[in-house]
Every structure is written in structure tokens, then in C-alpha cells.
Amino acid sequence: MKRNLEYYLFIKTGSIFENQINSGISHFLEHLIFDRAFERQGISDFLDKYNIKNDAQTFNCATEAIFWPLDKKLLQNLKSKIKKVILSPEFNNKDIKQERKIVKEEISFRKQQPDTISWRKFYEFVFQKTPLANEVLGTTKNLNGFTIQKLNNWHKRFYGNQNISEFIFNKDSGKIEVLSSNFKIPTPKINLKSINQKQQIKYGLSSKIVNIGWHFNNPTTKERVSLDILRRLIYRIFIWEKLILEKSFIYDGGVYLLHYKNFDFLTIQFFSTQPQKCLQELQRFKKELLTNKINQSKFELVKNFEKDYFLEPNPNITSIIGEEFIYTDQLFLPKQRLEIIKSITYQDILESARILFSNGENLQIVL
Helix, strand or coil: CCCCEEEEEEECCCHHHCCCCCCCHHHHHHHHHHHHHHHHCCHHHHHHHCCCEEEEEECCCCEEEEEEEECHHHHHHHHHHHHHHHHCCCCCHHHHHHHHHHHHHHHHHHCCCHHHHHHHHHHHHHCCCCHHHCCCCCCHHHHHCCCHHHHHHHHHHHCCHHHEEEEEEECCCCCEEEEEECCCCCCCCCCCCCCCEEEEECCCCCCEEEEEEEEEECCCHHHHHHHHHHHHHHHHHHHHHHHHHHCCCCCEEEEEEEECCCEEEEEEEEEECCHHHHHHHHHHHHHHHHCCCCCHHHHHHHHHHHHHHHHCCCCHHHHHHHHHHHHHCCCCCHHHHHHHHHHCCHHHHHHHHHHHHHCCCEEEEEC
8 A cells, every 4th residue: 555645743732831930841741752652652663663754843832743654554553553642641750850861952952053042032032021932942940840740730731632633644646634623722812012123142153143023913814825925035035146146145044934823923044244234235125125126027936936835745834734723723724825825916915015024123143
């Protein structure tokens, strides 16, 4: 039987539901369940026997796990085994002690990565005093305080069937099948004010890290799709054509878009020894964009790229759909998205850019 299926699990738990005392507990549970409990209860042996790959990660709003490649028979067998372990992981002190050491190593490792640190500091800077500023990994102090009782209480709250969604991705057809969409715990709303903020962090880097972001409050579905296309347009013209090809100011950079329940947040990040020159080019680009001086052929290019991305079989789409569902509480499948992409005009992009750039700029430079 052909093994062309991928199984995705999304559990709605993460740092946005945590506080200073229990920060990191969702991530720690991921380790205990998908590493220790899987090993102890025979899931790891089953995966090895049938050469099934798997990966799990925790972010702000969820723990996500992926299993591949599967056929229908393996899928059904694996689903029942996984569900049993996830719902009854049976924590013990030996596992907690061992996994605590590993997560402490992970925290120590992350503290030595400047780009990771800059993202962390940027989220704390932009989303200060909101759940999105919470650290996913938590602290070593919190890790030492996670007892079996605390872990069981958190597991009971977030790991029931009512808070787990399952998707199947077919690599041949590119279709996503929704097996369950059961997020009963709502994503908390966060209110961002229009304010210009600047921050500099001294870290002793020769190549500076620049993060700059804008938020868009209460976007419609069409505006969210417009922002996705705008993200590609900014990368194509500003990052790739201007900063890399023409000016040679940077080695690498990216444009990222977070869809949240009641806002979207677009971030530009780049690494350069000449950050001020890059920022000057950004102001020129914004002016050209807002005064309709960007060649519309560029818009058509990135719009087609966005359309093709959701037309072609691509397993990353399943993660995108699932994560957006968690963050926004709205399930937005590729077929719906494609119809909206086709309807987006150049004027829609300009209007979205105008609203986005009018909502306060958050600038952080890591020196």
C-alpha cells in the first residue's frame, strides 16, 4: 500500500496560556509525552519498526506533532496508539528528572544564538505585558518546580479530546482532510496600540540584527490574504532586489507575518554591518509603495507565487493551516484561500500597506 499520507496533531496549549510561575510547562509536557512517554509505552519502537518519521514542537499557542510517511492502515494503527499515550502519559519522577536536564541544555543553547535572542527580545519589546511576550522554553527555576501534580493539572486542562485537532495531508493529491477541529479553549485577545517604539540592545555583534514590525488590527479575511501577498512583495523588492542584489548591504533577511486572533503582525528582519543605510532604503521603498510607484508586474509575480504555493502539493501548508487555526480560531482551508487570492487587486495591496504602515513602527537593533 502506498505511503503517501502525513498525520498532523495540534494540541491547543502553549506560552500564551502560561504566567511567570508556570512559564515553560507546555514545552516541558511536549518533551515528556512525545519523547519519554512514547519511549516508555512502545510508540518509539512502533515508529522505528515501520520507518515512520516524527517531529514535535511547541510554540505560543500549540504543540504540533507530525508523523510520516503513512498508508491508511498504518495511520489507523498509529492514531489509536498515539491517542492512548497523549491522553494517559503516566508521568513519573525519573522521566521528569531526565527530561529536565535536556530542556535546561536547550535553554542554555538558545541563549548563545544571537538571532534567537533577538526574536525573543523583540517579542518582549512589542508584546510587553501580554501573553505573546511569554517565553516558550520557560526558565530553569520554573523547570525545577514542575511536579507530577502540576504537570497532571496542566495536562488535564489542555490535553483532552476537546482540545486536539487532527489533519491528514495527501502528498499525491495535495488535499488536506480535517479529521477533527476541536479547539474549545479560545485564544485570548491582545490589544496593540499604535505607537512608535525604538530599542537598541548591545550584544557585541559585527553584523547587526534589525527587527522592524507593524500591526494591523482586526483584519478581514481578504485583508489577511492581502497582507500575505504584501509580505512576498516586500521580500522580493526590498530584501532581495534592493538590499541584496543592488546594494549588497545584507547577507540574509526575511519578511514574516503572524496571523493572530484580532490582529496581524508583519516583521522585517535582516543582518547587516550597515543597518542605518538599510533603514534609509526601507523608508524609500515604503514611499514608493504608498505613492503607487512600484511596477505592477511585481505584484502579479508575487500574487501568482502565492497562488501556486497553495495549488501545488506542499506539506508545509498543513502546518500553516493548523497554526493559523490555533492563533485565529478560524479554520481557513486552501480552497477558500485560493478564491480570495484570485480576487486580490493591486489597489487592495496598496490599501493594506497604507493601514499597516500607519499603525506605529516597532524598531529594534541588536548591536
